[in-house]
Amino acid sequence: MSDLFNHVANISRPPLFPRNPEVSRWLQADYQLDELEALRSFLASKGTLDLFRYKDTRQNGVAGGAPAVTPILTRGSELAELSVASGAGEALGCFCWDRDSMLMECAEMAVRDDPSLAAGTIIDPEQWKSGLLFSLAHHVRDEKTILEILLGITQNDNMKCPHVRVNAVTGVKSEQPWGNDQWDALADVNFILFRGLLTNGVRLEDEAFGDVANKFACLMHSYFHKIDIANARDVGSWEAERRVHWSSVASLAVSLSQQLKFLRRSERRLFYEAFFERDTTAGGKERIPLSCDVSGVEELLTRCRSTLARLGTAEFLAEEDGKQEARLVDAAQLNPILLMALADDPIVEMDVILAIIANVERDLIRAIGGIRFFFDDWDGRVHRSAEGIEGKEAQWCHISPMLSVIYGWLYERTGDGRFKQLQVYHFNRGLAALSRFFLPAESWVFDEKSGSWTPNANHPLAWPQAMILLSFAWMKKSIRLKQGQVNT
Numbered sequence: 001m002s003d004l005f006n007h008v009a010n011i012s013r014p015p016l017f018p019r020n021p022e023v024s025r026w027l028q029a030d031y032q033l034d035e036l037e038a039l040r041s042f043l044a045s046k047g048t049l050d051l052f053r054y055k056d057t058r059q060n061g062v063a064g065g066a067p068a069v070t071p072i073l074t075r076g077s078e079l080a081e082l083s084v085a086s087g088a089g090e091a092l093g094c095f096c097w098d099r100d101s102m103l104m105e106c107a108e109m110a111v112r113d114d115p116s117l118a119a120g121t122i123i124d125p126e127q128w129k130s131g132l133l134f135s136l137a138h139h140v141r142d143e144k145t146i147l148e149i150l151l152g153i154t155q156n157d158n159m160k161c162p163h164v165r166v167n168a169v170t171g172v173k174s175e176q177p178w179g180n181d182q183w184d185a186l187a188d189v190n191f192i193l194f195r196g197l198l199t200n201g202v203r204l205e206d207e208a209f210g211d212v213a214n215k216f217a218c219l220m221h222s223y224f225h226k227i228d229i230a231n232a233r234d235v236g237s238w239e240a241e242r243r244v245h246w247s248s249v250a251s252l253a254v255s256l257s258q259q260l261k262f263l264r265r266s267e268r269r270l271f272y273e274a275f276f277e278r279d280t281t282a283g284g285k286e287r288i289p290l291s292c293d294v295s296g297v298e299e300l301l302t303r304c305r306s307t308l309a310r311l312g313t314a315e316f317l318a319e320e321d322g323k324q325e326a327r328l329v330d331a332a333q334l335n336p337i338l339l340m341a342l343a344d345d346p347i348v349e350m351d352v353i354l355a356i357i358a359n360v361e362r363d364l365i366r367a368i369g370g371i372r373f374f375f376d377d378w379d380g381r382v383h384r385s386a387e388g389i390e391g392k393e394a395q396w397c398h399i400s401p402m403l404s405v406i407y408g409w410l411y412e413r414t415g416d417g418r419f420k421q422l423q424v425y426h427f428n429r430g431l432a433a434l435s436r437f438f439l440p441a442e443s444w445v446f447d448e449k450s451g452s453w454t455p456n457a458n459h460p461l462a463w464p465q466a467m468i469l470l471s472f473a474w475m476k477k478s479i480r481l482k483q484g485q486v487n488t
Contacts, residue, residue: 004351004354005354005414005416005419007351007354007355007358008354008357008358008422009418011358011362013361013365013425014365014366014367016428016429017367017368018431019368019433019435019436020434020435020436020438022438023043023432023438024432026038026039027432029424030424031424031479032479033476036472036475036476036479039431040117040119040472041120043431044119046439047438047439048434048465048468049117049118049120049123049472050121050465051107051108051121051122051127051465051466051469053066053067053068053104053130054068054168054169064134065127065130065132066096066101066131066134066166066168066171067100067104067168067462068462069097069100069168069461069462070458070460070462095166095167095174096134096135096138096166096167096168097164097165097185098135098165098185098186098189099164099185099335099463100461101134101135102131102132102135102185102189102191103463103466104128104131104463104466105128105131105192106192106338106339106342106466107466107467107469107473108127108128108131109128109192109195109196109199109201110469110473111125111469112125112128112201113473114473114476117469117472117473117476128192128201129196129201129209132189132192132202133208135189136189136193136212136213137212138163138173139216139219139220140212140215140216140219141171142162142163142173143219143274145160145161145162145163146162146219146223147274147276148160148276149226149227150222150226150288151276153278156226156227156232157181158177158180158235159175159180161181162180162186162220162223163180164185165180181233181235182234182235182236182237183229183245183248183249184236184237184245184247184332184335184336185237186252187255187336188251188335190217190252190255190256190258190259191251191254191255191339193213193216194255194258194259194261195258195342195343197213197262197266198258198262198265204268214270215272215274217259217270218270218271218272218292219272219274219290221290221292221300222290222291222292224252224300228303229300230252230300230304230306230307231244232244234248236315237335238373240378241327243316243324244307244316244317245315246315246316246356247330247333247336249304249307250304250308250333250336250347250348251335251336251339252300252304253301253308253347253348254339254340254347255339256300256301256304257301257345257347258343258345259297260294260298263297264294269291270291270292271289271290271291272290272291273287273289273290274287274288274289274290275288276288304347305347305348308348313328313352313355313359314327314328315328315329315330315333315373327373328359329356329360329363329364330373331360331364331370331371331372331399332372333359333360334356334357334360334399334402334406335402337353337356337357338405338406341405341408341409342409344412357403360399360403361403364399365400366393366395367395368397368453369396369399369400369433369444370395370396370399371393371395372393372394374393375389375393377389377393378394379394379443379456380394380442380443380445380456380457380458392446394446394456395433395443395444395453396442397430397433397441397442397443397444398440398463398467400426400429400433401426401427401429401430401464401467401468401470401471402467402471403422404423404424404430404471405423405467405471405473407419407420408420408423408471408475411478412477412478412481415481420482423474424475426471427475430464430467430471431468437459439459439465440459440461440465440468441455441458441459441460441461442458442459442463442464443455444456
């Protein structure tokens with residue numbers, strides 16, 4: 001293995017640009033455990049670390065657990081008024097995104113392992129289970145969509161596919177024409193399911209969980225094979241270009257690797273017999289046996305690795321007709337690397353992982369946050385004119401805390417203190433982007449009228465909140481690791 005740090009050395013990184021003076025006073029070049037806890041406790045008192053999920057009201061027979069992606073805070077507060085005025089509550093408050101929910105669960109699972117992280121917050125150490133169960137259940141509830149694809153009745157497209165966006169209260173899929181073919185979101189659910197099983201957080205023998213988990217695993221396994229998902233185009237994390245995305249395929253590969261480890265360890269073959277009614281007037285139902293086993297997962301994982309090798313470090317390649325260019329760097333590529341870190345399961349060479357991280361750091365990091373990709377004209381609500389957008393792309397707030405976690409993982413794997421320095425740097429950047437309300441927006445956008453940067457309408461957003469909480473968990477791990485190294 002080469003010196004991995006060389007990939008990310010000699011990159012010019014911007015100085016901290018804190019948006020909240022009170023938060024700025026807490027930021028340090030390094031932290032001891034007591035200093036980190038004091039900072040965590042302060043932010044907990046401000047609501048920075050709260051992760052909201054809908055309560056189990058059993059409306060329409062649907063259990064709670066869906067994430068409140070853009071929670072409206074105390075009514076009558078200035079932020080609540082701003083959110084309502086911008087349409088945040090109406091537009092996003094009732095939606096559940098599988099990806100956002102699963103990323104919340106990554107942080108909530110850290111709380112499960114260390115409940116002290118949630119002190120002073122509203123988080124229950126077991127709430128990750130309700131989020132996972134909600135996502136599993138809404139996919140199983142819509143199994144007809146998958147069965148029609150398996151039987152060749154319909155073709156897979158952005159609306160005829162497993163939906164990754166549903167109503168958070170009713171669990172009913174959204175019929176708005178947004179792209180639902182996002183393999184990384186499906187992979188995230190699969191990852192949390194099998195990560196939970198591997199760490200004994202949930203069990204297939206659990207009455208309230210096992211049946212729906214087994215059905216989900218068999219349905220998705222069959223669906224992945226049917227559409228050859230490792231080579232199928234999707235719209236990616238940003239619901240934009242329909243291409244074969246590195247970030248989507250890598251997310252799938254990590255989730256499949258966890259699935260394979262569970263099946264091998266448990267020596268299980270999962271099975272589900274579904275029933276499909278082709279003609280409701282005939283009254284007959286067709287039996288459709290579905291299964292999930294080691295050999296089937298191995299085949300999917302092999303295909304994913306082959307596709308990733310072909311893509312190299314690019315998010316997607318140029319079209320053969322020359323009409324669409326390649327995208328060589330994209331912040332979405334950090335999503336599967338985060339999963340690799342959480343499971344300590346690098347499914348590509350470490351040199352590839354570090355090269356991608358270096359591309360993101362070198363090309364996408366800006367003063368406040370990070371841009372998703374060059375010439376990104378989306379501000380969280382509308383597409384702005386792409387003309388003159390360079391240098392004014394929205395700066396997203398989840399990127400630095402996500403990088404902090406990844407660098408913490410690299411420090412844990414290598415013991416190289418230089419990775420820890422970058423972990424602290426991005427930890428501080430994540431906090432420096434907090435607004436005057438002590439909350440992370442989805443991104444900071446450039447306001448042409450005032451000539452200044454302002455939080456976008458999705459404020460707060462669960463994704464960066466979860467990543468900030470997760471970055472605290474990994475900072476604690478790294479401090480303890482460093483102390484152990486010093487003591488020995």
